Amino acid sequence: MLTASPTVAFAAPEAQCANPSGTYTGGVPWGQRLVDPARLWPLTRGAGQLVAVIGTGVDGQNTQFAPGQLEGGGGTEATDCDGRGTIAAGIVGAQPDPSTTFAGVAPGAHLLPIRYTQANGSSNDGGDPGALAGAIDTAVDRHAGVILVAVPAAFDSPALSGAVARARAQGAVVVSAATATQQGARTYPTATSGALGVGSVNQAGEPVQTEAGDYVGVAAPGAELVSTSAGAGGAVAHRWPVTDPGLAAAYVAGVAALVRAYHPNLTGDQVVTRLTLTAHRPPSGAHDPRLGWGVLDAYAAVSSTLPADVAPPGSAVAPAPEPAVIPAAAPARPASDVAAGTIALAGVALAAAAGVTVAAVRRARARGWRPSRFTP
Template sequence: MTRRAPLAAAACAALGAGLLIGVPPASAQCAAPAGVYREAMGWAQRLTDASGTWPVADGTGQLLAVVGTGIDAANDQFGPGQVVPGSDLGDCDGRGTFAAGIVGARPDPATAFAGMAPGARLLGIRYTETRSGGGDPDPDALAGAIRRATDAGATVILVAVPAPRTSPALEDAVRDALTGNALVVSPAVGDKPGTRSYPTGLPGVVAVGALDPSGAAVQDESGPHLSIAAPGADLTGLSAGARGGLGHRWGVDGPAFSAAYVAGAAVLVRSYRPELSAEQVAERLARTASHPPNGHDPRLGWGVLNVGAAVAAELPDDPSALRLPDAPAPPVATVRPAAGPAPLPDHAPLPGWLALLGVAAAALAVVARTTVRLGKARGWRPGSRSRDRSS
């Protein structure tokens, strides 16, 4: 079992709409690595492992905006120039760097941890800082950050730190981002059932729930607005404060980070299928999810993210709308292995209905072969990925 890195009690406390990874503001210190992660691939990374799609879709040509606390580009798993000019560099809080690493960390032989879309370019936008203390994230400041991401040409906007309330400015900024064909992904981190975080609760936003290794939802927010679920407990990722070397934190519980996994999958889909609109990508993520037994779940949405199917599955031409709740989800074409699934590498198998996703993880090599075949059928050639809108 993976050992959890020690965290100060105050550093583990939820602050605003996210998880403070650094240390309390009163200490005037910032996030720092627990070390270099040298253990086997953690459960969340195994569940969302996208390395089999990299021959045809590794995020190249896509610009991901991480809206929250900035990005500390001085972690060696970010490639040279991967964090683009114009980013808010430095991240005392640590949440922006952790989320960005889930998506874009490049493979390194010194660690099993890697991001889902290492070819993506990253734009870090800071609109809140926990080290300054005081109050909830401001929705108007968040609106300005989303507008900045839209103006920069981000194809996927990951809201790493949502706000607890909305505002006309935030609603207008999200509407304009969607009109501009940017996909907005935001976690559900409301502090009790029936509450919504924002822009998570706004129309058109991919609203993400969080689950633990048992398959149970870990966030309190619930409702018909939830689209999909992804890991949000016992996570491994990049740490701010690495000062040019490698640095990680692990054993991190943070429901807000679930959105980073979904954003990573969205980047891959947009990389491989640049002809799809943001709305079509959002629908594809929901339709290819591994559905819970009773259809839509108020805390897990249409089910758990299935990265291989989201990228490689060929869906029916008639995508009939997803229906809420008590109605069956539309049929989905999935990529299945020719033989029974191999066991997941390392650790115990995932329990409950979540174990169905082991098929996707264990069959990733098959998904990769199928993806390559589909890519060739679509006229793909090495290096023929879509052009970055930010260039």
Template sequence: MARRFGGVAAVTGLLALGIPATASAAPPAQGQCATPLGTYTGAVPWGQRLLDPARIWPLTRGEQQVVAVVGTGVDGQNPQLRGQLTGGAEAASDCDGRGTIAAGIVAARPDPSTTFAGIAPEARILPIRYTNGGGSTEGGDPKALASAIDQAAQKGAGVILVAVPSTADSPELSAAVDRARGRGAVVVSPAAATQQGGHTYPTATPGVLAVGSINAAGEPAQTEAGGYLGLAAPGADLVSTSAGPGGGHRWGITNPGLAAAYVAGAAALVRAYQPGLTGDQVVTRLLLTAHRPASGGRDPRRGWGVVDAYAAVSSALPADVAGPGLPGKPASLPAVTPAAADARPHADRVAGALALAGVGAAVTAGFAVAAFRRGRRRSWRPSRFAPSRENSS
């Protein structure tokens, strides 16, 4: 049975945010740099609770994955990001702050002083600056963005997160996306246009996993809409790492451009747990396992639904399963049943190891039940969707 988006709205609407709305959604004014509000000690942020990465960490924490954050740079001195940056120091600072916020959502390591943590805390961050922000909510030159994407792909990023998309397109940008995908990278970009009817790039570029944003009630939180949107993720009332002296956090952040960071973190987890998948297969998994819109089809601002990181990592799918959004693929989604899971939090390595055993048993049981039901429906005839070697962990 397909999972519907309405269920996410009901669940997220009941979450107690515990987040004072004091942080600005916009980058700092020209001539100023981002500064932390302090150390966040409130309730676990609702976006983090929605994706529930601790449920996935017994399976994978994003080990050996490189996520490029293309935008305004990343402040590598933030304590939750210290030691995680790779690729040189040329972009390891961030006056604007948006790159550091996005990087924290992807890969901030758990810290006992805060309830905030990233989705894939063992992933490495490759910061690539193509714009300084300069107080503008818009991105920079699309040709410079194309060069940044090329650089990310050449340095081996398996996931390329465009944290600050451009409001203009160019042939060079489309070509850079094609080259990155040719190297096997997943290119993720947010729908972040501020003008009604506006588009951002490479968000609207074919082959890019375009991400819309939602608030805690499951409602769209961005202006940009279009048939190219693939998924939705949290983009309002967020918490993450902050650039600036002493590190720390910002919270109460509403910025649709940050929704793509959750999807990039989920993609890193999928790539770590299923290393044999191509970039397109990773995208297909994320689309097929999303919480669907109530219509069951593509929503113009929420795509095929809200990202479900656990289902994307753990569900049993054949390697050649068809998904939407790529040439020759269908315009609708088949139902996908996610693996059973142990939903308890995993606070430390010992608890995580014990939980891993429980998750493994539950997943095995879930596969067995699914196989039994399929067999009974097919009068025990062989199915062409038998699990392939690609899906083994």
């Protein structure tokens, strides 16, 4: 449960623009406890990685971003009237700060804000797919290794699918959330070949979004979240509680940056394989149209020992022995951070198995490459 904290004074926001709830001083937010990035920071904080945050811009005056962490130029934007870009960017890379328990997943990464749409806080709709394609091309030109589409488009276009294909060819990981609110609707590039589609869950592990499809690869927290706010006016400022399926993609993008930093020789496709292969499987053990291959497991994705060329889950190839998953040792989690609902308990169980070589697991790829550490 999120705990209210005192609201502090900030500069008056622009009319119709997003403004902070205050400075968050409650307990560690559940989504952050689930992903548990601090457990991986002794291994990597994402240094050397550039994450493009494509959406509504990012408020550079929020001081939970380090000086120089937001890169400018080339069509980037360091202001954010709408607010969604700043929230997503904070989940990816906000710095730990003594004034708050909230911190981003990869605080060592640099962020490249690129605005392609601006709704002034009045709508959750995405923008023009052609403009989004141009934003992705800008991110590729700036050599972003991870491209987070914080605000997907409601429609596809040849330009958008072409931009995703170019990004993939250059080795970038394109991450986009499933955010459609109408049954049967799709968002893009979430549903575009070559992008990693992300579903979202609440604290009970239940899907948040309506959108579903075989293109959803993994799920992450997307409800009752805390993150950085636009309109900070030179302070550390937050918005909470925020429920937005699009924010699940920000958690995945942050973990992708950690994976890239710790495994610099992996291709973008190999990073995606790690994220999906190590996820906590849905109850069925198979792909779920709203949860993908399961809920993101940052610890396993970064630290597990896997062959670089291991096949992704669901791959239509002949069955072969599966690799043992060997998590690297990491510091124990403080007792106060234990228990973030049903999903978090699974994460604690995994952490307890750190450093133990897991026996070879089920052979059938049709079962989703589920490691034996998840088998009762």
